[in-house]
Amino acid sequence: MLANAIVAMIWMGISAYAVFGGADFGAGAWDLVAGGPEKGRRARALIEQAIGPVWEANHVWLIFVLVFLWTAFPEVFVSIGTTMWIPLTLAALGIIFRGSGFAFRKWADTVGRQRFYGAEFAGASVLTPFFLGTVAGGVASGRVPLGNAVGDTFGSWLNPTSIFGGVMAVVATAYVAAVLITREADLDHDAEMADYFRTRALITGTIAGALSIVGIFILANDAPGLFRGLTSARGIVLLAISAVAGLASLYLLYRRHYFAARPAAALATVSVLWGWGAGQYPWLLADQVTIAQAAASDRVLWALVIAFVVAGLLAIPALLWLYRLTQSRRLGEGEMRADSTEALMRDR
Amino acid sequence: MDGPLFADLNLLAARNQMAISLGFHIIFAALGVGFPLITLIAHWRGLRTGDMHYLELARRWSKTMAVLFAVGAVSGTILSFEMGILWPGLMGPFGDVIGLPFTLEAVSFFLEAIFIGIYLYGWKRLSARLHFLSLFPIVVSGITGSFFILSANAWMNNPAGFRFIDGEVTNVDPWAAMFNSGVWVQYAHMLLAAYMVSGFVVAGVYAWGWMQGRRDPHHYLGFMIPFTVAALASPIQILVGDVAARRLIDAQPAKFAAMELIPEGGTNVPLTVGGIYRDGEVVGAIEIPGLASFLGTRDFNGELPGLDQIPDDERPPVNIVHVSFQVMVGLGVLMLVLSAIFGIVWWRHRRPPQGRWFWRSAALAGAASVIAMEAGWITTEVGRQPWIVYGLVRTADAVTEADGIIWSLIGTTIVYIGLTAGTIISLRRIAVGFRRGRDVATPYGPPSG
Numbered sequence: 001m002l003a004n005a006i007v008a009m010i011w012m013g014i015s016a017y018a019v020f021g022g023a024d025f026g027a028g029a030w031d032l033v034a035g036g037p038e039k040g041r042r043a044r045a046l047i048e049q050a051i052g053p054v055w056e057a058n059h060v061w062l063i064f065v066l067v068f069l070w071t072a073f074p075e076v077f078v079s080i081g082t083t084m085w086i087p088l089t090l091a092a093l094g095i096i097f098r099g100s101g102f103a104f105r106k107w108a109d110t111v112g113r114q115r116f117y118g119a120e121f122a123g124a125s126v127l128t129p130f131f132l133g134t135v136a137g138g139v140a141s142g143r144v145p146l147g148n149a150v151g152d153t154f155g156s157w158l159n160p161t162s163i164f165g166g167v168m169a170v171v172a173t174a175y176v177a178a179v180l181i182t183r184e185a186d187l188d189h190d191a192e193m194a195d196y197f198r199t200r201a202l203i204t205g206t207i208a209g210a211l212s213i214v215g216i217f218i219l220a221n222d223a224p225g226l227f228r229g230l231t232s233a234r235g236i237v238l239l240a241i242s243a244v245a246g247l248a249s250l251y252l253l254y255r256r257h258y259f260a261a262r263p264a265a266a267l268a269t270v271s272v273l274w275g276w277g278a279g280q281y282p283w284l285l286a287d288q289v290t291i292a293q294a295a296a297s298d299r300v301l302w303a304l305v306i307a308f309v310v311a312g313l314l315a316i317p318a319l320l321w322l323y324r325l326t327q328s329r330r331l332g333e334g335e336m337r338a339d340s341t342e343a344l345m346r347d348r
Numbered sequence: 349m350d351g352p353l354f355a356d357l358n359l360l361a362a363r364n365q366m367a368i369s370l371g372f373h374i375i376f377a378a379l380g381v382g383f384p385l386i387t388l389i390a391h392w393r394g395l396r397t398g399d400m401h402y403l404e405l406a407r408r409w410s411k412t413m414a415v416l417f418a419v420g421a422v423s424g425t426i427l428s429f430e431m432g433i434l435w436p437g438l439m440g441p442f443g444d445v446i447g448l449p450f451t452l453e454a455v456s457f458f459l460e461a462i463f464i465g466i467y468l469y470g471w472k473r474l475s476a477r478l479h480f481l482s483l484f485p486i487v488v489s490g491i492t493g494s495f496f497i498l499s500a501n502a503w504m505n506n507p508a509g510f511r512f513i514d515g516e517v518t519n520v521d522p523w524a525a526m527f528n529s530g531v532w533v534q535y536a537h538m539l540l541a542a543y544m545v546s547g548f549v550v551a552g553v554y555a556w557g558w559m560q561g562r563r564d565p566h567h568y569l570g571f572m573i574p575f576t577v578a579a580l581a582s583p584i585q586i587l588v589g590d591v592a593a594r595r596l597i598d599a600q601p602a603k604f605a606a607m608e609l610i611p612e613g614g615t616n617v618p619l620t621v622g623g624i625y626r627d628g629e630v631v632g633a634i635e636i637p638g639l640a641s642f643l644g645t646r647d648f649n650g651e652l653p654g655l656d657q658i659p660d661d662e663r664p665p666v667n668i669v670h671v672s673f674q675v676m677v678g679l680g681v682l683m684l685v686l687s688a689i690f691g692i693v694w695w696r697h698r699r700p701p702q703g704r705w706f707w708r709s710a711a712l713a714g715a716a717s718v719i720a721m722e723a724g725w726i727t728t729e730v731g732r733q734p735w736i737v738y739g740l741v742r743t744a745d746a747v748t749e750a751d752g753i754i755w756s757l758i759g760t761t762i763v764y765i766g767l768t769a770g771t772i773i774s775l776r777r778i779a780v781g782f783r784r785g786r787d788v789a790t791p792y793g794p795p796s797g
Contacts, residue, residue, distance in 0.1 A: 052465075053468070053469040054465055056421050056464065063457065066428045067428065067447060067450040070432060070439055070447055072447070077439060078432050078436035078439050082432070082433065085433045088432075088433055093759065149748050297444070299520060299522065300522050303522040307448065310452065314458075318459055318462045318485070322466060330470070331466065331469035332469045337475075340473055340476055340479065341403065341479045344395075345407075
């Protein structure tokens, strides 16, 4: 029971990372395809403004997931790590490229250098979720056996379910990002950029929907165990929620209700992840080890509950405050406010 | 070198990859802990005195911090991947034992990342009061975060909080693991190192500018604030370092014997300065009679452990440990002397020393502090070998069995070379941009203020 609660916490972390971290990755993807320096300038400015203050905080969810996983289910963590070392190393290096490219681009002094760092940031923004998606696909389709590098070095992540997971991750992050940035543009009363990202959100959302239908056939053939779980009562409900939320988000985008489209898009993403979780339950590694078998002792799990509560009391309110500040445009560029530090500096 | 350790290519690759990624990250982690404190002092002085040089410094430092923090965050993230990818023999049996401090570190990192975003982007549109206050959580979470990380590291050196019966880990108590016997002294040593590195590195940049003729209030204050922080930390660091070294006599005698290069244990042990350990003997060292015993036990006839008491296959690579320990101590003493001179001159004249030698030394102290920290880290980590969990699990037994880790090492090395170059170039761009009186214009991205 306690172990199930910890898995739920890990899944909450994965969900938060998929939505918020995913939006950062997706924003990078849109940066990648925004066109040349002149053409893409406004889209890139908006992307920079949207993720600049928040990307590092959003990114911590991944660390939260990793440390909870290794504390509660250490043998599972190392089984995934050693079998999937190639995509995980590539994802980790991608995270390095992405964050550093984003930070360096701001200070590059020629367009050539900006393009170089921009390509680094944006290219890694596409590759990283792809590799993380292949890992998820490999775990979900039961390709990670328990033990030190026991699984197939390549086949564990180069297989139909993994490729589907990778592609889906890229499309879904691009979709969530487009929805969130549409709202950002709307907040700035920039109808042109709102339309720019609305169009892209509608296209990627439709592709994501089409992909999920293709996914049904892929999973039915390649991952029959997961497929059975997904089509069980629990799984089907969550997938239905995802489908309805996804359609609702597209409708809301179409009707230009950008504010409401955001939670709908987030729900569509999150319920797929919980569908995956429900589909696999009670196995942590399919047919290898269950949640109960892999779990650390209760004493350790209770310590994790305490850590979770501490995070909930300290980090979550701070995170919400950060989002509120960005949404009310109290961070970043714009007209200087009379009570700001810079105004103080100017006045003296 | 030591055969068993380097026999296996996978082990060699995994250890080097870990060394590169940790040795890189530790610099940015230290700056991430110390730099916000220095910035807070400048910001606070600016608000109190109304001298805008202080606030201008804080504003520039916040932009530098943005780059440093981004590089620190991403280079820290890969470490949590590598723990699982490279070291299943550590994280599999013991992930639950040492997981707790890492989860609490994640909370600290969360707060740090959130408030650094607020401080960096809050100059123009956040109220001045909230903007200033947002610095405090950054400083505090640096202090707590380094505790949790050092707790995990201290545990590898002083395993606690579990019972090891027939190769099985049972009775796990994560709280006892977190508060293991080495944690407080290692934590104090690292926290002070972070403040020294941040202080000396930032001060070193301004000392360099001062020598280039940029002798204005901006460079003066930009030097004084960080140098004072580092100068205050230096003497405390020497005291803490002394405690840290002496507790190893009982806690980790092999590490101690390697650090001090003691081939034969006993009483009245001489201090070995320099020298190489070859075939069981010390070659080319200056020996000061009885001093090692005195430093270790406060008694010239005190008894110290020697390498002869350690089985061959339980000795760390002696020369690496000895050299890095002496580099750390030597540079630490030099920084202490520089700090003391600064303190005395300040006390008598209310100004820093004026000689060219002082500014030159101060500029060099930036590099020296980083080298000393790296050397100290090598001392404690290489000195722990051949164990990954001291006395229980060998590093060689903990490594992944996946083939081809060498490719991971090659890829990682290339990425870190690029990352280092990009960081240096960006920091130089920021400095040059400031000097020309403008932030860099960004035609590709948004216009910046």
